Amino acid sequence: MLIITIVFVIGYVLIAVEHNIKIDKAATALVTGVLCWLLFYVENHSNAESEKMLLEHLGDISAILFFLLGAMTIVEVIDTHDGFRIIADIIRTRSKPMILILISVFTFFLSAILDNLTTSIVMTSLSGKLLRDRQDRLWFASMIIIAANAGGAWSPIGDVTTTMLWIGGQITPGDIVVKTLIPSLMVMIVPLSVLLLRFKGQEIEEACNIDKDDHTAESNVILFSGIGLLISVPVFKTMTHMPPFMGMLIALGVMWIISSLIHFKKHHEERWKYSVTNALRRIDTSSILFFLGILLAVSALQVIGVLGRMADFSAMYIKNEYITGTILGLLSAVIDNVPLVAAAQGMFSLEMYPVDNAFWSFLALSAGTGGSAIIIGSAAGVAVMGIEKINFFWYLKNVSLLALLGFFAGLGTFVFQQWITALQ
16 A cells, blocks of 8 residues: 555656656656556455456546547637637727736636636637737736636536536536636636736737638537537536536537538538547647546555545544645645545545535635646646746746635635525
8 A cells, every 4th residue: 555655646746847857747647547556456466356446447537538538629629610719809999907807707707618728728829919018918828827727617617627526426517606606706806906907007009910800600600519519518417317428428429510511512621620530639638648647546546545544634633624625725736636636536425525515616616726826736827838938937926926815715705605605
């Protein structure tokens, strides 16, 4: 048991310093996951029993991976059809504060429907075309990170950690929205209010670098079909009681049919350009493999009882679930939130915290938004950092405090909501 824990910790550290050692975290996660289970096989001395446990956990992990595969492909199809340019057509003002509000609001709600990583990339690219000043782009990009992470936290399909909790049976779509929408808004509104003061009275130059031609009917059909299909996934789960990944797979199939019909009469090369098959080749496969590896490693810790002992320690010494959730949220700024939430799912059973218990919603909010405190603390932050070449220490000096203010404002709002509910 000790050696498995040591291997996991070493792998965890290597994942955390990915940018320093120049080894993709997906590679480290896969090696760590397989090694942990290999050591479990050796210690257990029963290949049949070990294989049974592995396949049980692999089934749960596969549900998450297939869900993400379908969602990422649908978003990629929308992007290939240039569907997101409709947002640029809506932004007609020259006022920097108004543009910042519009971009933040679009980011917040789009990340709940798509995902925070894709949304942050789309919106950062858009703001870069609207703004010429380098400092302006840095501030806007930073606000996009905060808004994307906040928006992903309140939706079952907006952030991978919230999706994990939904698929794991800890939360339901309606409950997570009701409990975390307003707190998530606070996470965005507090830093946004401060930044609006910075840009008060400023306007962008009249000439901007974005072409506002009319959208084709194809782009609009794909955009609204994709968004509608993604939104329908929780509805499918509620009506059929089938696992969420089944809803995502049928949504992908319908999207595939729509795309094929739209381009039916076009030349083969053009059909290929806009096809779902091509989109499947362009999605971020390394992220899916990272999730596979790290979730395998965490499941190994679960079967050897490490996570159960951590839960017992937390219950004995911390005792307050809100403090536990806050600690996990702050850790997510330094350590990837996927393994943190996966570990929490293994530590705390549904007997301890039943479905839709406030702890799970609080964990989704905390882990989803805590990563904004450091630019490398979330996938959205890493992506925006690469696009705009944001310096780590510039973000730490100028944005981290704003992000933390929003983080604690959101958590405080959540606790206040629960207190009001308890009084009623």
